[in-house]
Amino acid sequence: MSDIETTAQPEAPAQVRFSDFGLSPDIQRALTEQGYEHPTPIQAQAIPVVLQGRDVMGAAQTGTGKTAGFSLPIIQLLLAHANASMSPARHPVRALILAPTRELAVQVAENVANYCKHTPLRSTVVYGGVDIKPQAAIMRGGVEIVIATPGRLLDHVEQKNISLSQVQMLVMDEADRMLDMGFLPDLQRIINLLPKQRQNLMFSATFSAEIKKLAATFLSNPVTIEVARSNATADKVTQVVYKVTEENKRDAVAHILRQRELKQVIVFSNTKIGASRLARGLEQEGMKASAIHGDKTQQERMAALEAFKRGEVDVLVATDVAARGLDISDLPCVINYDLPYNAEDYVHRIGRTGRAGASGDAISIYSDKDERLLADIEKLIKQTIKRGELEGFRPGARASEERGGSDRRPPRRGAEGERPQGGGYAGSANGGYAGNGRPGADRGPRPSGPRRDKVDPWFLKPYEPSRPSTASTTTTPSSSAPSKPKPRLAALLGGLRKE
DNA sequence: AAAAAAT
Missing domain, CATH: 3.40.50.300 (P-loop containing nucleotide triphosphate hydrolases)
Structure with missing residues (x-):
């Protein structure tokens, strides 16, 4: 104190x-x-x-x-x-x-x-x-x-x-x-x-x-x-951002988790598919990871949360379903795999760590195209976040490759329920029940030819050095502030007033 | 642009 x-x-x-x-x-x-x-x-x-x-x-x-x-x-x-x-x-x-x-x-x-x-x-x-x-x-x-x-x-x-x-x-x-x-x-x-x-x-x-x-x-x-300044970040949270290329973001997260031997980490993804994919990839890396997001059944969500709280899962990959309110105590570290689109969500996300007198680490990965998001966040929290260097980070280098992991067959649909080879978390415990009638959400990648886009699972991709392509489309960082005033809300509130 | 929530 x-x-x-x-x-x-x-x-x-x-x-x-x-x-x-x-x-x-x-x-x-x-x-x-x-x-x-x-x-x-x-x-x-x-x-x-x-x-x-x-x-x-x-x-x-x-x-x-x-x-x-x-x-x-x-x-x-x-x-x-x-x-x-x-x-x-x-x-x-x-x-x-x-x-x-x-x-x-x-x-x-x-x-x-x-x-x-x-x-x-x-x-x-x-x-x-x-x-x-x-x-x-x-x-x-x-x-x-x-x-x-x-x-x-x-x-x-x-x-x-x-x-x-x-x-x-x-x-x-x-x-x-x-x-x-x-x-x-x-x-x-x-x-x-x-x-x-x-x-x-x-x-x-x-x-x-x-x-x-x-x-x-x-x-x-x-x-x-x-209590506290609104929009202030917790004082005891150490924040750092690492800039990598877009295609190296996943490797960077895996690297951080491995190097720091982190347990009890929430990794935030902006998308449900991204969360599922990252969790699967980390499992392939031998980590005990699970995903939680809105396309999971309620049973799966609760199972993932409980397993995380009990320590059977070390890494919970989450969408913003978990950004606010969840009382998961004493998290040592939160990682942003994606910078949130809403700067306020950044505050909520990193609020998962550094709580109740403990200190915490908030680590964010970002790439060129996220500069604007980072600027918005720093403007909101009124501080500049430290730019860090990822020590010893070699994109693509990972334990599974040394074990010949790249010719492993792609994970089945619903593979998050599969046990990582290290044993441990059985995830949603759905057994063979894979078809929940929900198309798309957690579907495994299709290994169809030489697609180079994001659909390809990173953990199956052989490492290729990042091209200096960097489509420099992000040339207008200023202005372009659309911020529509949400007429629907205004109308509804107006309607309430009249009552 | 994305996520969450009643069926």
Whole structure:
């Protein structure tokens, strides 16, 4: 705690304890069991405000402990109200927590369930991609707290598995992400189902004009809580970028992973196909790698995440499905295989490391055509990222070639479920079930003749030195800022206003 | 330009 830099820690709440908040002994017990004694800054600020019943606009990045910041006081309020007026036989939904991605919903739900462990409150999580019937049964049995992704929640409402007419508290977690993903209409429909009289909490990693507009629409007289400068990168994350040619990016990632003998790394790819391919390639290199992205089934996504958390997988190759919110703690390193198209996503991605007092490394690979993206990122984070040299990097040189790997047959479709020769992770454990009716996404490369484009698997390609071709198409770095003002969002917000 | 999410 002594090496904290001067930013990001306002009015040092170091002496505050959870026991100062007057939380129920049942909650306090769960906190003590998990070793939580001192709240993080956002918890110290949010908990008293939420307990007062105020609406909250919270700007907090992941890793700041915001989940506990809202769920602890919510649980406390539910307990207090239950004692006063609730018939113990009924369990209407009284708190609703909305999250943008399934994984985030699951993780919030795990936390909530932990904090509720010694209370009579029941919670559950609902999200798409899995059988709806078990979820329906649980909710028909009665729960006070529901954590949900918006689409599946509406599905349950339509099926009359759940009534939202008794919801007293609404949380919108990662609200900026929900906007990005086009959830605004769903949010509007859900909110229309809620009682007018309720407490609203909205959390967002960034504080854009659109988020402020959303807050003005949905929150009433909110208390604004902001921890750390928005868009600031974690102080303890060491950032470096390595420039390579486009065709050497994959080799560079493999090189970094091998040379540093990295475990527990997330590698971010901009595309689902790129993530699958890179994971397969790393597996071919003998690394324990797995991919997680939106074209995987929910079972595969959860299996990959769990295997990564348990340490059975060292390298998780992810799209931005994993950029925000995922509470994977103590990651020593994050690698950007692609620079993100949105500079803000860079902040979210590297927020996976350097958390909770630990230091971290954020390594990014980029090529000529990404100069503009890099400039955008540096502008956003208001700092210049160190340009590094990849020591000992010889593109194309890899262990598998020494083992005669280049004449290996191409991996089957669904090969990510295959075990790497080193044994270990069985991935999605799908067995022989390869055809999930989803065309294209994870399909193996077709070895059709002399194609030189990106479809060819890098790990099957013999090494050829990078041509100095470098199509210099990136000649106009300035201007060309299109940034359309998203008329759809504006229109929707305008429509909300009128109501 | 890409990703995520209800079916």
